[in-house]
Structure formats: C-alpha cells, structure tokens
Amino acid sequence: MLRLLTTLCLSLALCGASARAASIEAVTLAQVDAIFARWALDSHVPGMAYGVVADGRLVHFGGLGVQDIEGRKPVDRRTLFRIASMSKAFTALAILKLRDEGRLSLDRPAETYVPELRGWTYPTRDARRLTVRDLLNHSAGFVDDNPWGDRQQSLPEADFTAMLRAGVPFSRVPGSAMEYSNFGYATLGRIVSNVSGKRYQDYIGDALLRPLGMASTSYDIAKSPLERRAIGYRWEDDRWVREPDLADGAFGAMGGMETSAEDYVRWISFLLSAWPARDDADTGPVARATVRSVVEGSNFATGTMRAAAIGGAPCRQAVAYAMGWRVIDDCDLGRVVTHTGGYPGYGSVVMLMPDKGVALFAFANRTYAAPYVPAFRAALALQSAGAIADRVVPVSAGLSEGYAAVARIWAAGDVLAAQDRLAMNFLLDRDAAHWKADLARLRTAVGACDTSAPPTPLTAMGARFQWTCEHGRIDGSILLAPTPRPSIQELKLAVAQP
Incomplete structure (x- = not known):
C-alpha cells in the first residue's frame, strides 16, 4: 500500500476523522485490487492507476500495467494520464470562483460574456436566451456531442470564435432538459478567458492548480515530460493501436487536462475538505461553501437502475447533473458525486462520497475505457466491509x-x-x-x-x-x-x- 508523504489534513475536525482512514487501511484491500485487475484485463487496458482517498490522504494506490507498450515502463503515482471530461469540474469551479468575485452572474445570458452569441437564431420565438447556469448544467439546448466534441480538442481559438459567431443548431429550447454538451463547456472556457482576461488554461493554473500544489497537471501535453506520460491506445483487431495525440486547443475546458494520481489526490482532498460545514478558517483557493455548491442546481433528475454489472442488490438511483458533476442518490452508498472521462486514448472516473469523506478515482490509457463499474464495485466492497461509514453528525x-x-x-x-x-x-x-x-x-x-x-x-x-x-x-x-x-x-x- 502506497501513501502520500504529505497530506491535506485541512482542519482539526478532519484530522480527527483520520481514524476512519485507518479503518479503510485495516480492511483487506485485496478485493478492491482484484476488482480493478479483472476489469483492466477484460477491458484490454495497457495501463491503469487507481486510488482510495480518505480525509485528505491517499490510503490505497494501485498501479497496473504499463505507461506505453513499447517502453514497458510500469504505471506509478507520477504517471500522467489525460482525464477527459473530468476536466469539466475545474471549469465549473473556475466559473463559480469568478461568480464569487462578482465578475459574472450565473443567471445572466451567456452572450453577456461571449458577444459572438448575440446574433444566434433560437429554435422558437419564445425561447429564452441561454444562461451561464444552463451551460454548467448541460441544459442550454445543445445536442449530445460526445463523439464529435472529443475531436474538437485541438481547435484553434480563432476557429472557435468563428464557430461561435456562426451559431450552432439547437437540439431543443434552452432550459427544457439536460443534454450533455462538450460544446457548452468549451463555451464556458471562453467565458473564463473573457471575464478573467487570461487564457482559460492559464487562469486554471493560477487560480486552482498552483494554489493546490498540482505542479504536474496541465493541458499542453507537448510540454509534459514524455518519460512520465501514459500513451493513449485503442483496442482494434485484437491489438493495441496508438491514438494520435490531441494538442491543446479551444476545447480544453471540456476535456484537455493531464494529471497524475499524485496530483489528483490534492484536488480530491481539497474538494472533500469542504464537508462538513464548520467554523474553521477558509484557506483554500475557493470558499468551502462554493465547493459544496457544485452539487446544487441539479436539474431534470431521473430515476435509473444501477448497472447490473456493478453487483449488489437491485438499486434504483436518482441521478441529476449539477455543476461539472453527476449527483447520485444510491441506495447503498448514499450521495455520490461523480464524473467519468472518455477520450481518444483514455478513460477515467472519480467518485466523491462527501458525507463519508472518502473518494475513489481511476485512470486508464485506452480509448473510452472509463473504469466506472470497477470503481463503484470497489466502493460497495468498502461499504460492505464497514470501512466507509458516513461521518457522525454531532448532537447539537x-x-x-x-x-x-x-x-x-x-x-x-x-x-x-x-x-x-x-x-x-x-x-x-x-x-x-x-x-x-x-x-x-x-x-x-x-x-x-x-x-x-x-x-x-x-x-x-x-x-x-x-x-x-x-x-x-x-x-x-x-x-x-x-x-x-x-x-x-x-x-x-x-x-x-x-
């Protein structure tokens, strides 16, 4: 079992909760390792990194396979993976930080901050102008664009400006339903740039990454150390085929981030530290109340059966999309705040359980290989072992x-x-x-x-x-x-x- 040498124990209350982290360590984690290992084998994943985070530290890490099939360097905590749509959580929090600073309003029309949107033709005469909040919640009326959106990663900023100016066809009127849109999050990236006066990628670095000590996390893979990079592959004709690298571009806000397990633990720990609400000094780059608000504003909630492949008793979940996260009410785990990432050459997942102070994450270097099923199964295994009970609410x-x-x-x-x-x-x-x-x-x-x-x-x-x-x-x-x-x-x- 590997542990971080430094921890993010951000308050005495959370440090006291480290007994719960110890309870996870005391549980036999062989079952968790076996779950991820079986999935990696069955999914033809060259390499994979996964971890369990509790109360500000990495209490369990697993590295499977290799960074690349030629050099055969094993995956470790410093291996860099692209995390695809898990990048959206950084975009959403950047928008909320700018909101906190009074520099934008979530409920104003997005065209307030992106002038190119002002001449758009809406699907009906009575359609309202789409808002910043619509973009955050995927309710702007754009079409689900996962296959197309992923391939726009490297789009030059000038081409994106032309695309915005020309307008795009609507799938439905704004505010009428949730429909996942990479284009919408790319537009949020442009809002971050216009409002902050910095390129989106630079603002994320200055406002979030550097304050959290995420020195190895970036968007431009051409500048990341090749010896640490997990090379992306797809499984085709019973063999691994290298995916072309997608350069940094205008769609970075929707999925361009590259990070390591070592760095990503800092992000997860910061997010989890927002729970529970308390009187301690607020020392993070974004206020704790703002971090907690990423699960608010959920819209168009649906009921769905938990995937049978996950196992456990049949469970009907309530699911809604909030601000860069899916929020699930699960009959076994309670509130789960999660997102997957699927990308040419990569797949990833993160599961926050804020009422427990626990999270799981996993990165893989195979196209669209998001390890959602093994992560959820691992969480259920920990829950069944009694290792991740909810935090105790104090008696007032x-x-x-x-x-x-x-x-x-x-x-x-x-x-x-x-x-x-x-x-x-x-x-x-x-x-x-x-x-x-x-x-x-x-x-x-x-x-x-x-x-x-x-x-x-x-x-x-x-x-x-x-x-x-x-x-x-x-x-x-x-x-x-x-x-x-x-x-x-x-x-x-x-x-x-x-």
Missing part, C-alpha cells in the same frame, strides 16, 4: 436539551412533564390526554427502558433514537421547531418490530 445543544425532555416525558408517562419544551403546535396536534394513553400502552408493552442511549442526529434539528427495554425496544424520533429556544414540534414513539 438544542437536540441534547430536547432529547433530555423526551426522557422526562417517558419517565413520567406524561408529555406535560416537559411542557416547557413543547412547541406551540405539539398539544394542538395531539392533546395531553391522548399522549398519556399512548405512553401508558407503550410502557405496558415494553416495560422499563434505558433512556440513556445517545440519539443519532440527522441534522442539528432532528434525530432518531432507540431504547432497550425489559421486553422489547422503542424506536423514536424527535424534530425541533424553528424557535429561538429549543422546543419539540414532533415526537414519534413506537415498539420496534422484528
């Missing part, structure tokens, strides 16, 4: 007081024993006499209960709890009202079922 002072009031209510068999802690709606929703009868029935059913068990907070205002009793258990929940003094607006108590 208000919940502590409210929960103590619930214990008094139970002991007395009467909600009036904590009348001073009841919100004004409580006895209007169910009067004291009915509550007394309910409490008597429950106490008869389970006997005396140990009410000292701590609650499990869901938020600062709500919690679940379970009490062990003489002949049964009580399942309960408490919800506080939005009042200056903590008060209970809702209390639920029931005998636990087998």
Whole structure:
C-alpha cells in the first residue's frame, strides 16, 4: 500500500476523522485490487492507476500495467494520464470562483460574456436566451456531442470564435432538459478567458492548480515530460493501436487536462475538505461553501437502475447533473458525486462520497475505457466491509436539551412533564390526554427502558433514537421547531418490530 508523504489534513475536525482512514487501511484491500485487475484485463487496458482517498490522504494506490507498450515502463503515482471530461469540474469551479468575485452572474445570458452569441437564431420565438447556469448544467439546448466534441480538442481559438459567431443548431429550447454538451463547456472556457482576461488554461493554473500544489497537471501535453506520460491506445483487431495525440486547443475546458494520481489526490482532498460545514478558517483557493455548491442546481433528475454489472442488490438511483458533476442518490452508498472521462486514448472516473469523506478515482490509457463499474464495485466492497461509514453528525445543544425532555416525558408517562419544551403546535396536534394513553400502552408493552442511549442526529434539528427495554425496544424520533429556544414540534414513539 502506497501513501502520500504529505497530506491535506485541512482542519482539526478532519484530522480527527483520520481514524476512519485507518479503518479503510485495516480492511483487506485485496478485493478492491482484484476488482480493478479483472476489469483492466477484460477491458484490454495497457495501463491503469487507481486510488482510495480518505480525509485528505491517499490510503490505497494501485498501479497496473504499463505507461506505453513499447517502453514497458510500469504505471506509478507520477504517471500522467489525460482525464477527459473530468476536466469539466475545474471549469465549473473556475466559473463559480469568478461568480464569487462578482465578475459574472450565473443567471445572466451567456452572450453577456461571449458577444459572438448575440446574433444566434433560437429554435422558437419564445425561447429564452441561454444562461451561464444552463451551460454548467448541460441544459442550454445543445445536442449530445460526445463523439464529435472529443475531436474538437485541438481547435484553434480563432476557429472557435468563428464557430461561435456562426451559431450552432439547437437540439431543443434552452432550459427544457439536460443534454450533455462538450460544446457548452468549451463555451464556458471562453467565458473564463473573457471575464478573467487570461487564457482559460492559464487562469486554471493560477487560480486552482498552483494554489493546490498540482505542479504536474496541465493541458499542453507537448510540454509534459514524455518519460512520465501514459500513451493513449485503442483496442482494434485484437491489438493495441496508438491514438494520435490531441494538442491543446479551444476545447480544453471540456476535456484537455493531464494529471497524475499524485496530483489528483490534492484536488480530491481539497474538494472533500469542504464537508462538513464548520467554523474553521477558509484557506483554500475557493470558499468551502462554493465547493459544496457544485452539487446544487441539479436539474431534470431521473430515476435509473444501477448497472447490473456493478453487483449488489437491485438499486434504483436518482441521478441529476449539477455543476461539472453527476449527483447520485444510491441506495447503498448514499450521495455520490461523480464524473467519468472518455477520450481518444483514455478513460477515467472519480467518485466523491462527501458525507463519508472518502473518494475513489481511476485512470486508464485506452480509448473510452472509463473504469466506472470497477470503481463503484470497489466502493460497495468498502461499504460492505464497514470501512466507509458516513461521518457522525454531532448532537447539537438544542437536540441534547430536547432529547433530555423526551426522557422526562417517558419517565413520567406524561408529555406535560416537559411542557416547557413543547412547541406551540405539539398539544394542538395531539392533546395531553391522548399522549398519556399512548405512553401508558407503550410502557405496558415494553416495560422499563434505558433512556440513556445517545440519539443519532440527522441534522442539528432532528434525530432518531432507540431504547432497550425489559421486553422489547422503542424506536423514536424527535424534530425541533424553528424557535429561538429549543422546543419539540414532533415526537414519534413506537415498539420496534422484528
């Protein structure tokens, strides 16, 4: 197991969470390694790098195969891969940083910042002008352009300007649906350039890469050290065929970045450090609240079955696209913030689990070989082993007081024993006499209960709890009202079922 020599433990709260990182290390990771190794073999991948990141450090790394099939140099943490559409996350955060600085508005028409868009013909007379937010969320009305867009990487800036001025046909009116658009993210790159006064690639370097210490990450592969580069291949006619290198150009904002596992861990660690919200000093290149907002603004959510190849029980996921990320509500892992990258010669994936403080990533040097399935399977394996539980939500002072009031209510068999802690709606929703009868029935059913068990907070205002009793258990929940003094607006108590 390889570890970074330096870590990004950005707050005392996160440093304290390093016990969770240790729990991942304690789990046998042979299963994770086997998952990636099998996929690499079956997918005809020449080389691959993958890792598990927890609480600011790389707790597990795997390098499979070779950087190139001629030199046969093994993949390591410093091997440089192009990460294709995972570059979009940098573009989106750059836009949000400029928004924070008051230099642009997400809800203004994009033509405000790209004058070439002003003469466009929209699909209907009543179509609204597409906004910066539409571009971020892939709802600008452009056609899904993965095959075409990837081959525009090297387009000269002057040619892109001409393309913008001429306009493009719309697939639908802006704001009506999510449809993935590389062209849209290239346009965001032009907005970054126009608003910042710097070439997009230079702005990303100055605003994000250098502050995070990502010295090996760039867009111009002609300037990266050849001895560290993973050469891109496609699998054709039962052999690897070298893909032509795509030079840096106007579409870099949608997929041109090249990075290493060593560098990318710094990016992931910075993003994960935005969770949870806290009072610590905000020292990153972008405010933590802004980083957390990349999962907001999700639109046109869909329900889909998790891919059967991933394994596990059948799971219907809710999926939406936010700002440079897909946001998934998974029935096993909870919130997953993810993106894949597919590109001539390369495939990649990143999975952030911000409520756990854990992420997985993988890079491969074969055309469109995004290792999404093995990454998700590895995450499920870690989850099943109990290594990546959600961060514990602290018990707020208000919940502590409210929960103590619930214990008094139970002991007395009467909600009036904590009348001073009841919100004004409580006895209007169910009067004291009915509550007394309910409490008597429950106490008869389970006997005396140990009410000292701590609650499990869901938020600062709500919690679940379970009490062990003489002949049964009580399942309960408490919800506080939005009042200056903590008060209970809702209390639920029931005998636990087998």
